Amino acid sequence: MSDELVKAIADMQEEEALALTKKLLDGGAEPIAILNACRAAMEIVGQRFEKNEYFIPELILAGEMLKTISAEVKPRLKQSVDGKKGAKVLLGTVQGDIHDIGKDIVSFMLDVNGFEVKDLGVDVPVAKFVEEIKTYQPAVVALSGFLTLAYTSMKETVEAIAAAGLRQQVKIMIGGGTMDQQICAYAGADAFGKDAMAAVALAKEWTGAK
Amino acid sequence: MATVTSAAALDAGKTAQQLLGERAKRLQDALQLKQPDRVPIQLGFGYMLAEMGGITRQELHENAAKEQELLEKAALEFQPDSAMSVYNNPASSLAIGGDRMTRFPGHGLPPNGSFQFVEGEYMKPEDYDDFIADTGDWAVRKYWPRVFPELGGLALLPPLGMAAFGHYNLYNLGVIQAPPVVKSLQFLAKAAEAQAVADARAVSSVQRMAALGFAPPTFMGALVEAPFDFMSDTLRGMRGIMLDIHRRPEKLLAAMDKVLKFELEHAIGWCNATGIKVTFIPLHRGSDGFMSLPQFEKFYWPTLKAMQLALVDAGIMPFVFYEGVWDQRLKYLAELPKGKTSGLFQFSDIYKVKEVLGDVMCIAGGMRNSLLQAGTAEEVRAETIKLCREVGKGGGFIMTTGIGEMEGCKPELVKVWVDTTKEYGVY
Secondary structure, eight states: OOHHHHHHHHTTOHHHHHHHHHHHHHTTOOHHHHHHHHHHHHHHHHHHHHTTSOOHHHHHHHHHHHHHHHHHHGGGOSSOOOOOOOSEEEEEEBTTOOOOHHHHHHHHHHHHTTOEEEEOOSSBOHHHHHHHHHHHOOSEEEEEOOSTTHHHHHHHHHHHHHHTTOGGGOEEEEESTTOOHHHHHHHTOSEEESSHHHHHHHHHHHHTOO | OOOOOOHHHHHTTOOHHHHHHHHHHHHHHHHTTOOOSBOOBEEEOTTHHHHHHTOOHHHHHHOHHHHHHHHHHHHHHHOOSEEEOOSOOOHHHHHTTOOSSEEEETBEEOTTOOOEEOOOOOSOGGGHHHHHHOHHHHIIIIIHHHHSGGGGGGGGSOOGGGGGSGGGGGGGGGGGGSHHHHHHHHHHHHHHHHHHHHHHHHHHHHHHHHHTTOBOOTTOSEEOOOHHHHHIIIIIHHHHHHHHHHHOHHHHHHHHHHHHHHHHHHHHHHHHHHOOOEEEEEOOTTSTTTSOHHHIIIIIHHHHHHHHHHHHHTTOEEEEEEOSOOGGGHHHHTTSOTTSOEEEESSSOHHHHHHHHTTTSEEEEEEOHHHHHHOOHHHHHHHHHHIIIIISTTSOEEEEESSSOOTTOOHHHHHHHHHHHHHHOBO
């Protein structure tokens, strides 16, 4: 693993990071070592985000660098690299709402904290959550929403999960700009989180992850 | 605060004209950072009107007569100082043949969906140079065809700068007869017509509400955005603009300087032409959480501050929607001239806002939508009393929900909120 590459990515030196990747690969470095460097760098990015040193511009740029480097590395990979992943989290923005910024940050932070995240996207129908719980078998369901209309969608989603007999097998968290304890109780969720770090803390608490 | 008075007794026996005068003064006093006779309350009913009237949100948007009827009924029932229906109107968007950046109920959404913006990268990184060199030309010939499908024909026009070529440019006019251009211009004319009708209705709505004793809402005025949001919302999109901060900061700053100039020219011109000396500035990406404070200081605040100072110099009051949370940024707002601007705060700690900005600007907001939807009457009453006593202290406060929308709010809780404001908001 290249410390130089980790530092370049973590410090938002995009051109340097891409040049280093090429240089390392051309010099015969193991593709897997490059991916490990990316993972280490993403952890640092996540920590800096938690400490309020990094914000959305850095998360998005980090995601871009990761995408470009992965595209560079993947054709050279001999075996697939399914890293060890922790508990499963099912995530989505509820029906009627197409806001994705907060959801994407939560997804990023859960991922760098070792959770396996399945992101259903935005405007996710109630039935889709139910169906995915059956097949994907997550430990945690995270409902995102920004509009006040999402209050009702969240309530309906939780009710449908309960009606399908699945309520006991998942913990449900809600989050997003306008959510608070009042809406958590109204929707029948287990907890609400005010930001991505709260989502990670809740997921860890519920799944016993360290 | 003075002694507690029964809400109903306060306005009993007054004519609509008396009420209008008192209510308009109450709002104006608060806006000027003075202490009115009591805390004014403004209800931005929004989609709550559809719920109360048993109609779809699509009908609320598209049936102006019904919308007005429901607004009047709700205002008469709750008796606020000022009342509004939904802010966004789809008329011109529908007439122009749709746009790629908004979705209205019944158009890309179910009839009871909620109006939403669809962000995209409608301006590409490689467009910056053209945008900076000649914004108008780029917007008409490149951007409009991209975001309004029916305006595609405008891409055929010669560079708009050719208009400066005097009589020689007349030789270029033939292209205006080309069928795609004709079609685009027809759509443009239809949209203009629809908007003129909507504008006339908005004016008549304010007049009808005034005749019933309700003051004009503070949301009225020219509409502009912070230059950073201008570049983000309808041009680069969230992802694009955040990358620009790192990848092309100089171009972003240069573009925002251009935007500031023409937004100000527009707002000042609009206010002078209409006589309504208010400019509404809804903010998006300046909220805590999107960018760091150093980034805020470099990319967001300078042009937003310059915009507000220039408006104030022109005798115009900026009514700024500080959407999201501004708790870490209140100290910047304190730099604004005292009593000359006003702010609606969505999720900021409203008590802290009062502490930092109480002698700087009129503060609107306070009531959480979630409380009016999922709280109890006791909770609503207790919160309202606290807001009146602490945020209302000394004046300069307009009681509203944190956003200009009350969908899902329970009528019985809204009544408790309004009545408690009248009881405990008396100075």
